[in-house]
Amino acid sequence: MEPLIRLVSVSKVYQMGDIRIRALHSAGLDILPGEMVAVKGPSGSGKSTLMNILGCLDRPTSGQFFLNGRDVANFTADELARTRNQLIGFVFQGFNLLPRTSALENVELPLLYSGTPQKQARKLAVDALTRMGLAERIEHLPNQLSGGQQQRVAIARALVTHPKVILADEPTGNLDTLTSLEVMAVFQELNRNGITIILITHESDIALYARRVLSLRDGRISRDEAVAPRDAMIDLEEVRRQKKTEETDDDDH
Amino acid sequence: MMITRLVNVAVRAIRRNKMRSSLTMLGIIIGVATVVAMVGIGEGASSTVQNQIAAMGDNVLMVMSGGWNRGGVRGGTGSRHTLTLEDVDAIRARAPSVALVAAMTRSSAQVVAGNLNWPTGIIGTTPDYFTIRDMRVTQGRLFTTAENNSASKVCVIGTTVAENLFPGSDPVGAIIRVKNLPFTVIGVLESKGSSPFGGDQDDTLIAPLLTVQRRITGSTTIHMIFCSALSRQDTPQASEQITTILRSMHRLEKSEDDDFFVRTQTDIASTAESVTGVMTMMLGSIAAVSLLVGGIGIMNIMLVSVTERTREIGIRMAVGARPRDILWQFLVEAIVLSLIGGVIGVALGYGICEAVSKIAGWSTLVTTQTIILAMGFASLVGVFFGFYPARKAARLDPIVALHYE
Ligand SMILES: Nc1ncnc2c1ncn2[C@@H]1O[C@H](COP(=O)(O)OP(=O)(O)O)[C@@H](O)[C@H]1O
Ligand SMILES: [Mg+2]
Numbered sequence: 237m238e239p240l241i242r243l244v245s246v247s248k249v250y251q252m253g254d255i256r257i258r259a260l261h262s263a264g265l266d267i268l269p270g271e272m273v274a275v276k277g278p279s280g281s282g283k284s285t286l287m288n289i290l291g292c293l294d295r296p297t298s299g300q301f302f303l304n305g306r307d308v309a310n311f312t313a314d315e316l317a318r319t320r321n322q323l324i325g326f327v328f329q330g331f332n333l334l335p336r337t338s339a340l341e342n343v344e345l346p347l348l349y350s351g352t353p354q355k356q357a358r359k360l361a362v363d364a365l366t367r368m369g370l371a372e373r374i375e376h377l378p379n380q381l382s383g384g385q386q387q388r389v390a391i392a393r394a395l396v397t398h399p400k401v402i403l404a405d406e407p408t409g410n411l412d413t414l415t416s417l418e419v420m421a422v423f424q425e426l427n428r429n430g431i432t433i434i435l436i437t438h439e440s441d442i443a444l445y446a447r448r449v450l451s452l453r454d455g456r457i458s459r460d461e462a463v464a465p466r467d468a469m470i471d472l473e474e475v476r477r478q479k480k481t482e483e484t485d486d487d488d489h
Numbered sequence: 490m491m492i493t494r495l496v497n498v499a500v501r502a503i504r505r506n507k508m509r510s511s512l513t514m515l516g517i518i519i520g521v522a523t524v525v526a527m528v529g530i531g532e533g534a535s536s537t538v539q540n541q542i543a544a545m546g547d548n549v550l551m552v553m554s555g556g557w558n559r560g561g562v563r564g565g566t567g568s569r570h571t572l573t574l575e576d577v578d579a580i581r582a583r584a585p586s587v588a589l590v591a592a593m594t595r596s597s598a599q600v601v602a603g604n605l606n607w608p609t610g611i612i613g614t615t616p617d618y619f620t621i622r623d624m625r626v627t628q629g630r631l632f633t634t635a636e637n638n639s640a641s642k643v644c645v646i647g648t649t650v651a652e653n654l655f656p657g658s659d660p661v662g663a664i665i666r667v668k669n670l671p672f673t674v675i676g677v678l679e680s681k682g683s684s685p686f687g688g689d690q691d692d693t694l695i696a697p698l699l700t701v702q703r704r705i706t707g708s709t710t711i712h713m714i715f716c717s718a719l720s721r722q723d724t725p726q727a728s729e730q731i732t733t734i735l736r737s738m739h740r741l742e743k744s745e746d747d748d749f750f751v752r753t754q755t756d757i758a759s760t761a762e763s764v765t766g767v768m769t770m771m772l773g774s775i776a777a778v779s780l781l782v783g784g785i786g787i788m789n790i791m792l793v794s795v796t797e798r799t800r801e802i803g804i805r806m807a808v809g810a811r812p813r814d815i816l817w818q819f820l821v822e823a824i825v826l827s828l829i830g831g832v833i834g835v836a837l838g839y840g841i842c843e844a845v846s847k848i849a850g851w852s853t854l855v856t857t858q859t860i861i862l863a864m865g866f867a868s869l870v871g872v873f874f875g876f877y878p879a880r881k882a883a884r885l886d887p888i889v890a891l892h893y894e
Binding site: 294328 | 501
């Protein structure tokens with residue numbers, strides 16, 4: 237199968253005055269359509285740098301990045317924007333929803349830039365939010381939603397253009413265990429439906445839900461292993477059950 | 490993106506931060522209101538002048554004595570009295586483009602009726618004067634050629650004189666004493682209001698020329714000759730004919746300058762127009778400066794807004810906005826703000842004009858042209874001062890923008 241993502245000896249160097257920081261060091265990588273990959277590593281190891289390159293937000297200093305078989309180095313700024321719009325969906329640690337803007341309008345945002353007619357955009361956005369279990373909350377503003385709900389709005393926004401890949405940079409970083417599991421269950425569900433998921437995390441237990449784990453160290457890919465993923469749904473139910481018994485225990489006292 | 494969606498996005502952004510939006514608009518509102526008010530006042534003044542001049546008749550010519558001194562310094566109008574009744578007859582007889590001619594002499598006196606008195610201008614003239622200047626009576630009648638020829642002691646008076654000498658009573662048939670000479674009031678003139686140059690045209694007493702010359706001034710001096718051309722189009726020819734006739738009557742050599750002036754209404758109108766035009770221009774440029782200041786205000790707040798919304802810009806770029814989409818977003822926002830500000834400013838400026846008319850009694854005129862000008866200026870200011878912040882937004886690096894705190 238043709239890889240969705242192919243990195244050939246990609247390096248990223250930040251020049252800060254006299255200091256050169258090699259954030260990514262000759263990274264080589266193939267990711268096939270339909271994979272669910274976790275990228276883990278300590279802080280400063282280059283995870284976000286990798287993510288920015290994969291997301292066409294940044295260009296490598298050297299090396300080649302093929303997306304869907306095309307060399308991104310040749311893309312114009314507009315093509316990069318179109319690629320971000322149609323091939324890629326982003327989910328961020330901080331949700332990055334537009335403040336004072338309803339869930340619906342946030343989800344409609346990518347469709348504004350794909351030239352989707354307004355009526356159709358509305359329908360697609362409502363569908364994506366419904367899929368995320370937020371049908372009742374489409375008019376809510378971000379500050380009227382919980383962290384987990386906000387992240388699901390962000391996922392709906394990432395999904396609404398039917399991208400090939402979702403890039404998530406520490407999507408559970410701001411969430412508690414239960415909500416993190418909910419979000420992981422959503423990603424696993426999306427992955428089962430064929431969307432490639434690449435998620436960045438520094439929490440090892442989140443990486444357990446991926447089928448492939450990349451480890452980054454000092455800008456190099458130090459390990460790349462296939463694993464048997466846990467099922468987030470099962471773990472979620474387990475945690476919920478535990479919580480319930482704790483509560484009933486509390487009631488007994 | 491389609492323009493309607495751009496506007497939609499802009500309107501939503503404006504609504505999302507009402508405080509910032511109103512601050513941004515404030516400069517434009519003040520600027521546009523100033524433009525509309527200033528130009529409105531200027532145009533009002535100018536149209537008043539135009540109307541007054543039109544009311545005087547656009548085929549009227551006035552001949553005044555006076556001329557150029559040898560040194561090239563102009564003598565004051567009427568400084569030498571060179572016009573005579575023979576000149577009047579010559580014009581009447583020999584100028585084919587002239588319809589009517591009336592000689593006029595001027596004086597002033599304290600006029601008395603009963604125990605009331607009033608200082609006013611006295612005009613001595615012939616009945617054609619009324620026709621030339623389109624003057625009518627509201628009460629009584631005008632005097633006749635026969636009354637002029639017989640130097641009858643009759644007069645017609647303007648409304649100002651009537652109000653001051655005959656408050657609450659009918660002046661027609663009453664006696665006014667001018668320099669101790671009794672005149673019978675035979676008519677009251679229709680009000681003409683103030684002249685283009687500020688004088689009260691109703692503060693006047695008009696009597697037959699011969700009566701005034703013989704009994705009041707005691708001289709045959711003629712101050713002015715009023716003529717009417719056959720039509721407005723004939724005015725230039727009439728002016729030329731009068732000049733030729735008077736030069737020959739006054740036996741002026743080729744090398745000598747005219748010892749009289751011929752003034753047409755068009756001359757006066759263009760003088761008045763240039764005066765009020767300068768006034769409108771001056772008021773307009775003051776207003777334009779305030780609009781410019783408003784524009785700088787827009788730019789300032791838009792720049793702050795771009796900084797405040799850096800993360801929003803990053804998010805938009807991440808989900809697929811091209812640099813030009815961001816540019817347009819901010820540009821359209823600036824334009825929409827300017828236009829809304831413009832509409833409010835026009836309304837405010839119009840209100841100011843109305844208030845000025847009511848309170849100060851000046852006539853003001855807000856034309857569609859002024860409104861279009863102000864709105865056009867406002868949107869231009871929006872484009873001009875919105876562009877720099879918009880370009881700044883469009884050039885942001887998406888990664889930097891996304892992680893901006
Ligand atoms: N814009 C930048 N300018 C300079 N150095 C940077 C920049 N972005 C990241 N770095 C550096 O590159 C390295 C990798 O950063 P990053 O990819 O953010 O790591 P991670 O996401 O794994 O914490 C770090 O040393 C970081 O300081
Ligand atoms: Mg990071």
